[in-house]
Amino acid sequence: MTPSSARKKMLALHRELDGCRACPKMVGPVVHGPPVMSRVILVGQAPGPREGSFGRPFAWTAGRTMFRWFEQAFGMTEDQLRASVYMAAVARCFPGKASGGGDRRPDAHEVARCEPWLEREVTLLQPDLVVAVGTLAIERVLGTKAPLAEVVGTVKRVRWHGRDVDVIALPHPSGASPWHKVHPGKTLLSKALRRLAKHPAMIAVQTNLRGAPAG
Numbered sequence: 001m002t003p004s005s006a007r008k009k010m011l012a013l014h015r016e017l018d019g020c021r022a023c024p025k026m027v028g029p030v031v032h033g034p035p036v037m038s039r040v041i042l043v044g045q046a047p048g049p050r051e052g053s054f055g056r057p058f059a060w061t062a063g064r065t066m067f068r069w070f071e072q073a074f075g076m077t078e079d080q081l082r083a084s085v086y087m088a089a090v091a092r093c094f095p096g097k098a099s100g101g102g103d104r105r106p107d108a109h110e111v112a113r114c115e116p117w118l119e120r121e122v123t124l125l126q127p128d129l130v131v132a133v134g135t136l137a138i139e140r141v142l143g144t145k146a147p148l149a150e151v152v153g154t155v156k157r158v159r160w161h162g163r164d165v166d167v168i169a170l171p172h173p174s175g176a177s178p179w180h181k182v183h184p185g186k187t188l189l190s191k192a193l194r195r196l197a198k199h200p201a202m203i204a205v206q207t208n209l210r211g212a213p214a215g
């Protein structure tokens with residue numbers, strides 16, 4: 001498949017995804033990023049209540065925190081990240097609020113319903129590196145449950161949707177958990193970001209960005 005035909009297929013997939021109403025409990029709307037045909041895919045949990053109105057993932061406070069991590073670690077701005085990394089999620093609609101007040105975690109049925117979208121995106125992107133953000137995304141990509149302290153700061157090699165990929169796990173940047181602000185999370189997050197900065201796929205997307213024509 002040529003890069004331009006893969007991009008066209010991704011645009012068609014996005015149009016299809018926009019119309020998905022498969023999950024009755026999801027508030028919606030469907031949120032996804034642009035068809036950035038990157039070898040690096042970032043997988044989050046699900047959009048929050050604000051992302052739908054902005055029409056893009058990680059558009060509110062958790063996103064601001066995450067983009068700040070990236071900027072501090074390897075100097076890429078939010079715009080540069082959005083232009084060079086494909087942004088996906090385990091579920092593409094806002095799940096609504098949980099009884100405790102935070103955002104509801106997508107349930108197993110919702111995750112299973114949304115998984116084929118991710119699988120099709122992986123087929124088109126053929127990624128080399130997956131940045132899994134938050135415990136649910138980490139669990140889905142690695143295929144196993146593991147405490148954050150065991151996976152953040154490592155690079156795992158897994159087969160994911162038919163593709164051998166490296167996985168770098170990051171904690172969820174929302175303010176709901178202080179894990180990334182205190183020991184050992186703070187140190188492990190720094191280690192993970194250093195590993196991300198040095199990963200060949202991440203270096204390649206930065207090099208491509210620098211080589212891209214202005215405008």
Ligand code: SF4
Binds near residue numbers: 023091
């Ligand atoms: S969460 Fe995924 S499968 Fe469920 S309605 Fe939204 S896009 Fe469709």
